[in-house]
Amino acid sequence: MFPVAGFLRMNQGVAVRLLRGLSSQTDGEIRIAQVLKQKFPSASSLRVVDISGGCGAMYEIHIESDEFEGKRTVQQHQLVNQALKDEIQGMHGLRIFTQVPKH
Template identity: 70%
Template sequence: ALPPPRESGPPTLVGVFGLLLRCRSWRSFASQTDGESRLVQVLREKFPQASAIKVVDISGGCGAMYEIHIESEEFREKRTVQQHQMVNQALSEEIKHMHGLRIFTSAPKP
């Protein structure tokens, strides 16, 4: 049995889990979220040579956590950590409002 909800204070794990469940069930009926669209727009501006950009809200539509895939010529000859730093810098303002971010980057195959 779960303990009764707390009257005040920071959100409990149960409360956060419940919120994510509600978001996840809403997300199953939605196409691209506003947050996903906004991130794609910022990334297209910052990486104009990108041949592929995919952003997925992996928090179920809540905007707390995103997975980003970018394929861009700008990443060629750069180490993975440098590529990820470029993405983090491009999204520096947006990241302030996120819980987490998964980044996958690559250069197009020749």
């Protein structure tokens, strides 16, 4: 059992994940991951996390793809934003972490 003070200090998304089970994904996480897999088929790593507590208001995305090669970080993030333009309309926030795979 978690001490109450420590539990309340936890990131809300992490706390909800602990309550509902680490392996379960929200519908929003699944939908966003599907869109990104389609847009970035060569992605070697992709992780989408609902950090709003499961309500779909804010997500964190970690994506590693060869398609980012030679692009500045802002350009990489623009590609992700463009891929998610329809989904972003219903969000309050989005954290994006992009990376080029190390070969």
